[in-house]
Amino acid sequence: MISSNGVTKPFWVNEVYGNSRYGLLSTAIIDQQSPYQKISIINSVSYGTGLLLDGCWMTAEHQECCYHEAIVHPALTTAESVKRILIIGGGDGGTARECLRYSEVESVDLVEIDGLVIELSQDHLPTLGQNVWYDPRLRLIVEDGIAWVRKVPDSNYDVIIVDCSDPVGPAEGLFNRSFIQECRRILIPGGVFTTQSESPEASRKIHLDTVQLIRSLFEYADPMYGWVPMYPSGWWSWTFAAIDTQRYLYPKPNRVNTIIDTCEIWNPRWQSGAFDAIPNSIARVLKND
Incomplete structure (x- = not known):
């Protein structure tokens, strides 16, 4: 999310699992589709750079x-x-x-x-x-x-x-x-x-x-x-x-x-x-x- 002054604001990146959501306040780095899955790299406020595959949390640098x-x-x-x-x-x-x-x-x-x-x-x-x-x-x-x-x-x-x-x-x-x-x-x-x-x-x-x-x-x-x-x-x-x-x-x-x-x-x-x-x-x- 980009603010009016051009600064990127953190937003919630969520994994939706059944009837629950598990989210981190983050900024997006990259979203890319491979032949197999969507790969997302984010920068989270709590855990640093993280990886999601098809919207599911995989890892983050301060918690891996x-x-x-x-x-x-x-x-x-x-x-x-x-x-x-x-x-x-x-x-x-x-x-x-x-x-x-x-x-x-x-x-x-x-x-x-x-x-x-x-x-x-x-x-x-x-x-x-x-x-x-x-x-x-x-x-x-x-x-x-x-x-x-x-x-x-x-x-x-x-x-x-x-x-x-x-x-x-x-x-x-x-x-x-x-x-x-x-x-x-x-x-x-x-x-x-x-x-x-x-x-x-x-x-x-x-x-x-x-x-x-x-x-x-x-x-x-x-x-x-x-x-x-x-x-x-x-x-x-x-x-x-x-x-x-x-x-x-x-x-x-x-x-x-x-x-x-x-x-x-x-x-x-x-x-x-x-x-x-x-x-x-x-x-x-x-x-x-």
């Missing part, structure tokens, strides 16, 4: 740690090995940044369907990816993640991270059985799989369906709860899975020491509490699987 630390470190501090990492989605670079903090990581394949998300994030959200775009361990693959995992050999990755948007549009297929089955096939037995699994309040059915689906395909799977204040309801979840044991519950001290000084949110105590913070009503449903 709530999401990226939660999806990465419970997996990378606990997998048997972290040499080979796969990220599906994550075109803003935040998840790759957290993965590449570990010197043990030899390669990160980042498979993002929408190359424009990567391009605009590099240009307008440089604090998220930081220097990862130039790290030789990172391989950018602009491709449909569903098609990509079908081509990967068995037992190929130590950690698989599904950093996707809501289960609509280009991300819809990342929440179905065949995709999760392929992820299990290409995960090394000592590895960890993780995905964002929506809000247990705003998206209760999707959340429960996602956890139950993953539990039906992996020997061990558990949801972890935290907060991302800009997301619908502010209450969010990530689900971790493994083939051999609940290894995602037990961070390795040497890995903790590698990243603990760079984290704003994550530490082993926070992680333990986040896994334990399962609401009783959800625990009852999952116990009956």
Whole structure:
């Protein structure tokens, strides 16, 4: 919104989710339509530069740690090995940044369907990816993640991270059985799989369906709860899975020491509490699987 004297005034940028709105007072930077979705970059008063896809909040520079630390470190501090990492989605670079903090990581394949998300994030959200775009361990693959995992050999990755948007549009297929089955096939037995699994309040059915689906395909799977204040309801979840044991519950001290000084949110105590913070009503449903 431009005032009469030519000064841009902040206005409310809202995500409409069901019967609720979640908004930030912001100014627009860019709105661009890719072949897959509308990509919006805004400058919010509270959280700095942020990203929306098809009108849904994805991330913002002063709050992204709530999401990226939660999806990465419970997996990378606990997998048997972290040499080979796969990220599906994550075109803003935040998840790759957290993965590449570990010197043990030899390669990160980042498979993002929408190359424009990567391009605009590099240009307008440089604090998220930081220097990862130039790290030789990172391989950018602009491709449909569903098609990509079908081509990967068995037992190929130590950690698989599904950093996707809501289960609509280009991300819809990342929440179905065949995709999760392929992820299990290409995960090394000592590895960890993780995905964002929506809000247990705003998206209760999707959340429960996602956890139950993953539990039906992996020997061990558990949801972890935290907060991302800009997301619908502010209450969010990530689900971790493994083939051999609940290894995602037990961070390795040497890995903790590698990243603990760079984290704003994550530490082993926070992680333990986040896994334990399962609401009783959800625990009852999952116990009956």
